[in-house]
Amino acid sequence: MLDIASYESAAQGVLTEQVWDFIQGGSGSESALAANRAALDRLRIRPRVLVDVSQCSTATTVLGAPLAAPLGVAPMAYHRLACPDGETATAEAAGKAGSLLTVSMFASRTLEDIAAAASGPLWLQLYWLRERQALVELAARAAAAGFQALVLTVDAPRVARRPRDVRSGFSVPGDIRAVNLPAALMSSSHRRTEGASAIEKHSREQFDSSITWADLAWLRERTGLPLILKGVLTAEDARLALAHGASGVVVSNHGGRQLDSAVASADALPEVVDAVAGRALVAVDGGIRHGGDLLKVLALGADLAMVGRPVFWGLAQGGATGAAEVLRLLTEELDEAMALSGCPRLTEITRALITSR
Numbered sequence: 055m056l057d058i059a060s061y062e063s064a065a066q067g068v069l070t071e072q073v074w075d076f077i078q079g080g081s082g083s084e085s086a087l088a089a090n091r092a093a094l095d096r097l098r099i100r101p102r103v104l105v106d107v108s109q110c111s112t113a114t115t116v117l118g119a120p121l122a123a124p125l126g127v128a129p130m131a132y133h134r135l136a137c138p139d140g141e142t143a144t145a146e147a148a149g150k151a152g153s154l155l156t157v158s159m160f161a162s163r164t165l166e167d168i169a170a171a172a173s174g175p176l177w178l179q180l181y182w183l184r185e186r187q188a189l190v191e192l193a194a195r196a197a198a199a200g201f202q203a204l205v206l207t208v209d210a211p212r213v214a215r216r217p218r219d220v221r222s223g224f225s226v227p228g229d230i231r232a233v234n235l236p237a238a239l240m241s242s243s244h245r246r247t248e249g250a251s252a253i254e255k256h257s258r259e260q261f262d263s264s265i266t267w268a269d270l271a272w273l274r275e276r277t278g279l280p281l282i283l284k285g286v287l288t289a290e291d292a293r294l295a296l297a298h299g300a301s302g303v304v305v306s307n308h309g310g311r312q313l314d315s316a317v318a319s320a321d322a323l324p325e326v327v328d329a330v331a332g333r334a335l336v337a338v339d340g341g342i343r344h345g346g347d348l349l350k351v352l353a354l355g356a357d358l359a360m361v362g363r364p365v366f367w368g369l370a371q372g373g374a375t376g377a378a379e380v381l382r383l384l385t386e387e388l389d390e391a392m393a394l395s396g397c398p399r400l401t402e403i404t405r406a407l408i409t410s411r
């Protein structure tokens with residue numbers, strides 16, 4: 055497999071149509087989904103030549119953790135939809151590739167099993183549930199298992215209407231469970247209804263859509279782990295995130311799965327980078343499919359790029375091996391893009407490298 059697109063088509067051949075649509079799909083007209091790719095494609099690289107690129111290095115550290123490249127796996131629910139081992143396969147893959155793994159609150163393997171399979175840094179993603187005690191317990195288990203940060207997803211007061219899932223009557227198969235949460239909190243995710251998405255209905259029941267900036271203190275008082283906010287798309291919210299003690303933000307429109315008309319993540323990235331001004335970590339996700347895309351978001355000022363669907367495709371196609379290959383491929387492509395653009399070190403990747411067409 056020579057590119058990420060090959061993993062995508064291989065995965066389509068392996069997954070059921072309903073799971074495929076759940077993974078690939080976005081909200082509404084899928085315009086935010088398309089915008090992520092379009093924004094990256096619009097950016098082009100202004101390469102510099104006759105630079106000594108005989109020794110390129112993609113290595114970096116993120117919140118103190120060494121990585122082979124500024125690359126991480128975005129949180130995605132239920133990896134067992136893609137392969138039988140689920141998140142332990144992903145953890146093994148991320149470790150092999152030197153990437154960071156963000157585990158979803160709706161992971162289908164236990165935090166402890168995932169930690170045992172991991173050899174690299176782990177973060178735990180949370181949605182803010184009405185049942186706050188479940189958050190506190192998860193945060194404590196994550197810290198005990200060696201997770202290094204919490205990622206609170208803030209772009210999902212509820213799961214958006216995703217037409218593909220409504221049409222297919224998507225529900226989470228009964229044998230695949232969000233095993234880190236009490237079963238009673240999850241039962242409606244598995245309740246199949248024609249013409250409705252179970253996860254959208256579940257989120258209306260279980261997510262607390264009343265939380266505001268003021269509530270973040272409550273969570274921060276209950277964990278020693280750094281808190282990162284995922285789903286920030288404006289300078290205003292980036293400043294508020296810092297004012298409320300966040301250690302970082304993930305610039306993301308949730309892979310086009312939440313606000314359908316949202317700005318593309320690559321378009322939002324520069325204003326967030328400028329607002330954060332080096333005071334906290336800036337990660338980004340959405341549509342990153344090539345090493346060149348990595349180079350582009352690094353040039354716009356991201357400290358870390360995260361990929362979602364490509365990892366699912368790798369898992370579907372070849373379990374831990376497939377997912378590791380996807381992460382390695384992106385890292386190799388970044389290395390090549392750095393060499394061919396005259397940037398042997400990550401610090402040389404600046405905005406001067408970017409033009410829009």
Ligand SMILES: Cc1cc2nc3c(=O)[nH]c(=O)nc-3n(C[C@H](O)[C@H](O)[C@H](O)COP(=O)(O)O)c2cc1C
Binds near residue numbers: 076179307309339341
């Ligand atoms: C199948 C799937 C499940 C997801 N589950 C979660 C989740 O549980 N928590 C979350 O914060 N984001 C979730 N996301 C969003 C991803 O973290 C990420 O923002 C998005 O997929 C990045 O875009 P990309 O897929 O284009 O790389 C999910 C995305 C997909 C495709």
Ligand SMILES: CCCCC(=O)C(=O)O
Binds near residue numbers: 213253257308311
């Ligand atoms: C309730 C599960 C939501 C996972 C998901 O599909 C997403 O966050 O995009």
